[in-house]
Amino acid sequence: MTDHLDDTLQRVVDALRPLPDVDDAAKARVLVAVAAERHRDREALPKRVTSSPRRWVVRAVGLAAAAVVAAVLLRAPSTSKEPTPDVAAASPSASAPNARLATADADKGIALQSVQLVLRAPAASQVRVVGDFNAWDGNRSSMSRDPESGLWTATLALRPGRHVYAFIVDDSIWMRDPRAPAAADADFGRPGSVLLVGRP
Amino acid sequence: MRSVAVILVLVSCSAAAASAQQVAFAASVGAELDSATQAVVARELVRARERGIPVEPLLAKAREGRLKRAPGERIRFAIVALAARLDSARGALGSSSTLSELVGGADAIAAGADVAALRALRAATTGSVAAPVGTLAQLCASGVAPKRAVEMIVALLKRNATPTQLISLGNQVETDVASGLLPEESASVRLRGVEASLGSGDRVQATSAPIFNDGRPRTTPQKPTRRP
Numbered sequence: 001m002t003d004h005l006d007d008t009l010q011r012v013v014d015a016l017r018p019l020p021d022v023d024d025a026a027k028a029r030v031l032v033a034v035a036a037e038r039h040r041d042r043e044a045l046p047k048r049v050t051s052s053p054r055r056w057v058v059r060a061v062g063l064a065a066a067a068v069v070a071a072v073l074l075r076a077p078s079t080s081k082e083p084t085p086d087v088a089a090a091s092p093s094a095s096a097p098n099a100r101l102a103t104a105d106a107d108k109g110i111a112l113q114s115v116q117l118v119l120r121a122p123a124a125s126q127v128r129v130v131g132d133f134n135a136w137d138g139n140r141s142s143m144s145r146d147p148e149s150g151l152w153t154a155t156l157a158l159r160p161g162r163h164v165y166a167f168i169v170d171d172s173i174w175m176r177d178p179r180a181p182a183a184a185d186a187d188f189g190r191p192g193s194v195l196l197v198g199r200p
Numbered sequence: 201m202r203s204v205a206v207i208l209v210l211v212s213c214s215a216a217a218a219s220a221q222q223v224a225f226a227a228s229v230g231a232e233l234d235s236a237t238q239a240v241v242a243r244e245l246v247r248a249r250e251r252g253i254p255v256e257p258l259l260a261k262a263r264e265g266r267l268k269r270a271p272g273e274r275i276r277f278a279i280v281a282l283a284a285r286l287d288s289a290r291g292a293l294g295s296s297s298t299l300s301e302l303v304g305g306a307d308a309i310a311a312g313a314d315v316a317a318l319r320a321l322r323a324a325t326t327g328s329v330a331a332p333v334g335t336l337a338q339l340c341a342s343g344v345a346p347k348r349a350v351e352m353i354v355a356l357l358k359r360n361a362t363p364t365q366l367i368s369l370g371n372q373v374e375t376d377v378a379s380g381l382l383p384e385e386s387a388s389v390r391l392r393g394v395e396a397s398l399g400s401g402d403r404v405q406a407t408s409a410p411i412f413n414d415g416r417p418r419t420t421p422q423k424p425t426r427r428p
Contacts, residue, residue, distance in 0.1 A: 110331070110363050110364065110367075130264075130267060132260070135256065135259070135260040135263060136260050136263040136264040136267055137263060138267070160363075160364060160367045160368075160371075161331075161334055161338075161367050161370070161371075162334070162338050162370065162371065162374065168267065174267070174268060174269075181378055185268075186310070187261070187264075187265070187270075187274065187277075187278040187281075188264065188265055188268045188270040188274055188275075188278065189270075189274075190268040190269075190270070194374075196371040196374065196375065197371075198364060198367045198368055198371055
């Protein structure tokens with residue numbers, strides 16, 4: 001009897017264990033909602049701070065001291081006027097902050113919007129999307145292949161405005177989005193695609 | 201007092217981490233560049249940091265050039281030019297400008313606006329000018345004359361247009377121009393659209409010349425209304 005219950009229980013546990021599938025659009029909606037929530041939290045922060053004058057003093061002193069420490073730390077490497085190719089030649093180990101996303105929250109009234117990019121590349125084994133929104137870092141925006149359609153897709157949370165992007169197929173092929181207008185490239189002569197976010 | 205010590209330690213760690221991350225990012229960008237380009241990138245990063253200019257856009261530009269397999273010479277030129285634009289934008293917008301504001305300002309300069317235009321936008325609002333300078337860049341790149349673009353944006357800022365409305369204006373004009381409309385006529389029509397959404401009030405002077413559907417300005421005088 002006990003064994004029978006254990007087996008039943010095990011089957012129930014096994015049935016409940018797998019996580020449900022979550023589509024990319026849902027993930028993007030969650031990301032946007034979290035970003036908005038953080039934005040609201042930041043706006044609410046001063047109200048909490050003003051309720052405690054002692055915290056103000058402590059934080060002000062802390063920030064002032066922090067500024068001094070940060071200035072010293074950031075200034076140290078800049079004392080040398082010579083180029084530092086040895087630093088630039090070191091092995092990569094970290095990615096850059098996403099400039100546009102990092103500052104988007106600071107711009108009041110501008111919420112990130114979910115955008116899905118799609119590419120048909122049936123022969124590709126890997127596709128990445130690069131653009132100004134990820135500081136042209138392909139390591140941070142891999143696309144996934146939709147199992148049913150075979151299309152490559154990525155859903156991004158972007159700030160409204162004009163973005164330029166392209167796809168990198170199999171780490172070697174630069175590819176414009178065939179369904180988006182071309183973005184002229186005065187610097188390098190290799191056009192990307194234009195993505196306008198925030199059209200009414 | 202203990203709180204202060206804790207904050208000090210935390211910020212020291214985060215500042216060091218940020219600096220380390222920056223160096224590591226520079227390393228990742230520079231790893232595939234030739235030595236001359238590496239040297240220019242490093243030099244421009246040092247200069248930028250000394251002048252209080254953000255280095256992230258310069259690193260992103262180097263990475264973009266590398267991804268596009270551009271020759272080292274073009275990458276060097278692009279980075280030096282971008283650093284100069286960021287410097288000009290900082291001079292016009294102020295030393296406390298945010299990264300978004302400086303990048304937008306640099307984009308606007310690249311699209312044909314001058315520092316006087318950026319100063320005009322800074323003077324027109326006490327808030328962030330990230331959206332205004334971004335819109336200026338977009339309008340100029342779409343073919344709207346910089347002076348006209350500044351007039352439009354300043355007028356909208358005076359009427360408390362939101363960043364979202366400004367961004368929409370830029371997107372609409374770019375879309376219109378891409379589909380064949382003339383930049384000036386699109387700008388006028390779209391500006392009126394934003395004005396309408398702002399409600400009643402004095403119309404912006406720049407929109408006083410109405411445009412027919414065919415894009416020609418109205419030349420015939422309107423028939424006077426008959427009084428009872």
